[in-house]
Amino acid sequence: MSPSLVFLAIAALAVFGFFLGRRRVLAMEGTRIRASIHSLPSYYGYYMALWCIVPAAAVMALWFVVEPTIIEGLVLSAMPESYRAMSANQLTLVMADIRNFAYGNAGTRTPDPAIADAVRNYHGLHETGAWIVSIVGACLGVAGFAIGFWRINPQMRARNRVERFAIVVMIIASTIAVLTTVGIVGSLVFESMRFFTKYPVFDFLFGTQWSPQTAIRADQVGSSGAFGFIPLFTGSLLITVIAMFVAVPIGLLSAIYMSDYASPRLRSVAKPVLEVLAGIPTVVYGFFAALTVAPFVRDAGSAMGLDVASESALAAGVVMGIMIVPFVSSLADDVIHAVPQSLRHGAYGLGSTKSETIRQVVLPAALPGIVAAVMLAISRAIGETMIVAMAAGLAANLTFNPFAAVTTVTVQIASLLVGDQEFDSPKTLSAFALGLVLFVITLCLNIIALAVVRKYREKYD
């Protein structure tokens, strides 16, 4: 008997409970004179189904969360003394070994006798656990069914109870979302702390050298590692600024054209086409940047007598700008379109031309939305990795020259964590610190954007 089968059975019972509950309350109403049902009959059905499935499902879910810890604890305590004296890291390895043997992932190796015993023990415990949880789940399901059945009567406020349950579910969902965020930020902060114990905060934030190569073995001749954040930050900034110089004018002007000048037919074609741009994977933009735009920029530059690296911030920034155009144009088009027609008519009625109307009435009214769109685009640009990695390179040059190769925070995070890494060297830990700083920067941008939007928001009614 497997827990999943039991769960299916309980679910079926819950469905049955739904119909039974509905019918029961109707039947009860029929037996009394002038009695009336508080809620719609289906609420009694839901009430019964929820009683049937929720406690059972909760207990079973809880079991699957805690099962590994319990079983591993039990297996370990049954193993010989020598194993129990091991360090935590070694024990993790032993447990992984046991699990591999237990699930047949260990290939043709033959286990040690002690391990073999543990594997048998593990199997046994696992099976017992499954039995227990199945039986407990089944009992809870049936018990819930019975409780629901007993409690149903026409005076019971089933709608209120079912809806309260729905509220609880929503609260749980939002709690999960919030906790996930908190957890991610927490792990960033925690790992960054570890990094800062190995490398001074001040040197990280204000250092102008970035070369994360560290010696892995003591006898290795390698660079000592320098983790100065500044070159990465200027790289990100440079590329983002270039991208914005491309994306904001193109996006905004095309949005204005589409919302106020284009015929509805053209708009209905052009807008989806522009949005297709947003659907192109960034890696495709990346090789477009690396293979087409970067050589073009280099050749054009050398034709003008400029010294342009074959991987340049300009190429990456321009392509990134094009990638962002649909965000700006689509969002800005929506907000411009949302400016009430009555405002436009008011301006026309005073004798404004179309461009005066747009510049002096429509755009100011749409400004909060446009700012929000641009801020969103900036966050996208700062977070973008692939295009920069392919088109701008990995060289952490501290420069504002758009023709030089630069690198960005995100690209460095990616390259730090690609491949086999040990997770306690400053090199890998620095990725978390970079992530943390990046997070703080985007957070500040969002706060600024929110403040701008709130300051200039106008109500039309």
Place this chain on the structure above:
Amino acid sequence: MLATDTQTAAAPHAAHGKRVKMKATEVEVYYSEKRALNKINLDVREHEVTALIGPSGCGKSTFLRTMNRMNDVIDGCRMAGKILLDQQDIYDPNIDVVQLRARVGMVFQKPNPFPKSIYDNVAYGPRIHGLVRSREETDAVVQKSLERAGLWKEVKDRLHEGGTSLSGGQQQRLCIARAIAVDPEVILMDEPCSALDPIATAKIEELIDELRTNYTIVIVTHSMQQAARVSQRTAFFHLGDLVEVGDTAQIFTNPNDERTQGYITGRFG
């Protein structure tokens, strides 16, 4: 009772003469293929309030919008016939629609102040038409317009607050101030009181009567009492036709057409 009121109010202005300010000849308007107006002939006399009344969908707002070419901005709207402003056809290709709208201003059904300060709302028109050169001139125009719209006392200490922060009636008077700031000759009003409460309505009606001395006004209204109170001439529209036009007193006491009679006595509409 109402009729005698308007008659006595109209009498002094007879001195202005009955010069025709705007003249519509055989005006027809089509939305796509649907005809909304049927050969309308109507004279609008200078320094008078002309009220356009009629049941919903009768074409009175459409007609009003032909008078400053606001229908131009509506897709699929087509117009035939002639409208003269001081003997000049406003649909002539040589006419600049921007200048036309500076001469024939408009106030809309729902107050639609721009999301700018009160001051900038009023200054907007004079600025785009280059009527003001200095800060002082702008200040003067803003003050004069707000005074004429009867709003100056209420807002003079808060000129730099948003126009949308005013109450509905104040917003509508702000829109009137905005319209008169460009010093138009004709003001078109499309049900200017339909979104307002009775007190705000009374203020606007009073204002309309005052504005008549300086401007020619055409007002679309759903309220027959309003037409009787503020207008000197009334035109009754029905199903795209101009059924009857005449002195307000005559229309409301002794209409020639049976349909007018039916509408003003509330039998339909």
